[in-house]
Amino acid sequence: MNQRTSRAASTHPAPRIALVGLAILGVMIAAFLMRRSLVAASSPAITTSPSSTSSTSSTSSPSPRPPGAASTTTSEVHRPAEGKTSLGEDDGVVPDGAAVSVFDGEIPAVGRLAPGLLEALRRAATDAEADGVRFRVDSGWRSPEYQQRLLQDAVAEYGSQEAAARWVATPQTSAHVSGDAVDIGPFDAAAWLSHHGAAYGLCQIYANESWHYELRPDAVRDGCPRMYADPTEDPRMRQ
Structure with a gap:
C-alpha cells in the first residue's frame, strides 16, 4: 500500500462514525417526542362541565316552592315552636316523602280542610285520574303554630x-289555617x-303560586276571578 492509499484509508472511518452518531441521535429524539405525545394523550383534560356550572348558579337563587311542602327537610319542619316541643302531623305537617292524596282524610292536613x-x-x-293525572297534597290545613314557623x-x-x-x-290571615286552601302537586296536577x-x-288565587288553590x-x-300577582295584593292579607 502506497502513502496515498494509506492516507485515504485513514480518513474514511470519520464520516461513517459521524453518520452513525447522527442516526442514533435521530432515533433518540424521535423516541423522546413519541413518548411525550403518548403521555399527553393519556392525561385527562381538566374542564368545567355545564352541569356543575348550572348547579352552582341554581343554588344561589332558590326557586319558589310551596311553603311546608312534603319535600321540606325534617329539620325545617320539626323545629320547636312557641308553647310546643315540636311540630308534627297534628299541626298539618305532611309526612316527609309521603304521596298524600286528597282521599287521605286520616291525615290532618287533608281531613281538616x-x-x-x-x-x-x-x-x-x-x-x-281518568286523564292519567294524580293529585298530591303538598300542604293543606295548618295549625297557627305551624303557619308562624313557616313565616x-x-x-x-x-x-x-x-x-x-x-x-x-300570617297565622291570622292564612287560608291554610282556616282550612280554605290547599297546595297541589306535582306540576302536571x-x-x-x-x-x-x-x-x-x-x-x-295567586299568579306566583301555581300550586295554591281555593274554593270559589x-x-x-x-269562571275563576282574576288572580292577584301575589298575596300582598289580596285584601284579606291586610286584616
Whole structure:
C-alpha cells in the first residue's frame, strides 16, 4: 500500500462514525417526542362541565316552592315552636316523602280542610285520574303554630317581613289555617287544575303560586276571578 492509499484509508472511518452518531441521535429524539405525545394523550383534560356550572348558579337563587311542602327537610319542619316541643302531623305537617292524596282524610292536613273544598278536590281528583293525572297534597290545613314557623322561615330566607309576605301569610290571615286552601302537586296536577279547576269551583288565587288553590263556588258558572300577582295584593292579607 502506497502513502496515498494509506492516507485515504485513514480518513474514511470519520464520516461513517459521524453518520452513525447522527442516526442514533435521530432515533433518540424521535423516541423522546413519541413518548411525550403518548403521555399527553393519556392525561385527562381538566374542564368545567355545564352541569356543575348550572348547579352552582341554581343554588344561589332558590326557586319558589310551596311553603311546608312534603319535600321540606325534617329539620325545617320539626323545629320547636312557641308553647310546643315540636311540630308534627297534628299541626298539618305532611309526612316527609309521603304521596298524600286528597282521599287521605286520616291525615290532618287533608281531613281538616273545609268540607266544601275537600269535596270539590275529590271530585276533581277522580276525573283527573281518568286523564292519567294524580293529585298530591303538598300542604293543606295548618295549625297557627305551624303557619308562624313557616313565616319565620320565609323571613329568614327572603330577608325581610315584606319579601316573605309575597309567599307566606300570617297565622291570622292564612287560608291554610282556616282550612280554605290547599297546595297541589306535582306540576302536571297543578296544570290540570289550571285548565279544569273552574268546573269544580277550584281556582288558583295567586299568579306566583301555581300550586295554591281555593274554593270559589261561583267559578262553576262565571269562571275563576282574576288572580292577584301575589298575596300582598289580596285584601284579606291586610286584616
